[in-house]
Amino acid sequence: MTQANFMYDAVNDRAGLPLTVAIFADRPHVRAEMRDDAEAAGFLLSTSGDVAALLAGDDIRVLGDIVLLDCPVLDAASMAALCRLDLRAARAGAHLVVSTSVDALDDVFACLDQSNPQILVDPDRAERVIALGRVLAQMPGQRMRELSQEDRLLLLRLTEQVSQLAARLGTPDQRDHPVRESGLWQVEAPRKGFRGADGGQNDGRNDGRLRPGGTPALPDPQRIRQVIRNRQLRTRFFDAALFADPAWDILLDLSAARGEGRQVSVTSLCIASGVPATTALRWIAQMSEVGLLERVADEQDGRRAFIGLSQAAADGMARYFAELDTGAGQAA
Structure with a gap:
């Protein structure tokens, strides 16, 4: 043969x-x-x-x-x-x-x-x-x-599937090197009681008023955190892989952090995405490329950098929650 x-x-x-x-x-x-x-x-x-x-x-x-x-x-x-x-x-x-x-x-x-x-x-x-x-x-x-x-997003999801399949199947080369004990590095979404850092300043985004141009403000960050907790609750009853939606989880986490006045590191955002870190980084890169996310320099330490919502993404999230308030149903 x-x-x-x-x-x-x-x-x-x-x-x-x-x-x-x-x-x-x-x-x-x-x-x-x-x-x-x-x-x-x-x-x-x-x-x-x-x-x-x-x-x-x-x-x-x-x-x-x-x-x-x-x-x-x-x-x-x-x-x-x-x-x-x-x-x-x-x-x-x-x-x-x-x-x-x-x-x-x-x-x-x-x-x-x-x-x-x-x-x-x-x-x-x-x-x-x-x-x-x-x-x-x-x-x-x-x-x-x-x-x-559309092609880029399809390729990104295909990449995830190939990575997951390879991790499950394993290879002889991986078994020959015990340095890696568990295949892909797995991360968990924040636990049920996870909350953002307290003490963040409310800069006016969450006071319920319209901003210039008629764009609604983001809702109170505690509301967004509740949405996140509701999403995490599903994993207690079903396989978490059924609900993997890193782009949405990233947007939710950054929306809550924006209202809390809290900076988000790339490591923290990978955890919040609920998928392996390398997969999360691909999504962060793609979302940055299309203008949803932006790199934010640390004003106190030039050696650090954070990830934040672009203004366009923040406006989109604010309009999404405003639409929920005028219609039926709750964010999920």
């Missing part, structure tokens, strides 16, 4: 030159997996080494069209280097795929604000392969049509 060949043909740029990938990871088995997956996808390896080799580099353009970086732990020096790498990648048009840990996620997110990277949290091999495919889809000259907004 003939062995199936899952290797892709080599991928080239518009000039016919092979697209190259540089791989940096301190863990040897992770570096080997990344190399195998990149070469299987048709990319030519340009260089590979530990993270220190990358941080000492001078020019992102000599590294490759794609840089795969694994940095589960960050210190002050590596944070500064990541910021520099991010800027160089943005200027050179290189694609970054950065894997990290839950503990380092907020720091990594704060460092990478220029190059529009893909950030993966404790990824398995399936998630890395999907990330490479997403990069390839963005490459010029690959004869791929421009995706519509």
Whole structure:
């Protein structure tokens, strides 16, 4: 019986030159997996080494069209280097795929604000392969049509399904490396008694009055928190996967936080989404791209960044709740 060949043909740029990938990871088995997956996808390896080799580099353009970086732990020096790498990648048009840990996620997110990277949290091999495919889809000259907004959302949901299926099936490679004990990093939505931080200032959004232009104000954040608790209650009686709706959970959490005057970190938002962190990050990126979410700098600490609703998204949520008040039914 003939062995199936899952290797892709080599991928080239518009000039016919092979697209190259540089791989940096301190863990040897992770570096080997990344190399195998990149070469299987048709990319030519340009260089590979530990993270220190990358941080000492001078020019992102000599590294490759794609840089795969694994940095589960960050210190002050590596944070500064990541910021520099991010800027160089943005200027050179290189694609970054950065894997990290839950503990380092907020720091990594704060460092990478220029190059529009893909950030993966404790990824398995399936998630890395999907990330490479997403990069390839963005490459010029690959004869791929421009995706519509509907196509992007369908692709995002398909990506989730593939990731979940891969996690359930497992692979021999995953079993050979006991470093990962549970496949995808799983997160839980906030518990039933979860509330936002107290003491936030009401800036006038929740006083029930219309704002200039006739846009209604967001409702009291406690009402939105009750909606969130009602949604979480379903998971006590049914499989939580039946109700996975990360975009809506993200919008609800940020709407409540906006009324509370509370800033939301990317890690906190991933938890509120109720899906694995890497999946949540894909939704955050997509929602930012279409103008629903925006990055908010920390005024007290330039090394941090938060996620907030755009004004358009806040107006949409306010109109949604106002419509509920004028019709039948409650938010769910």
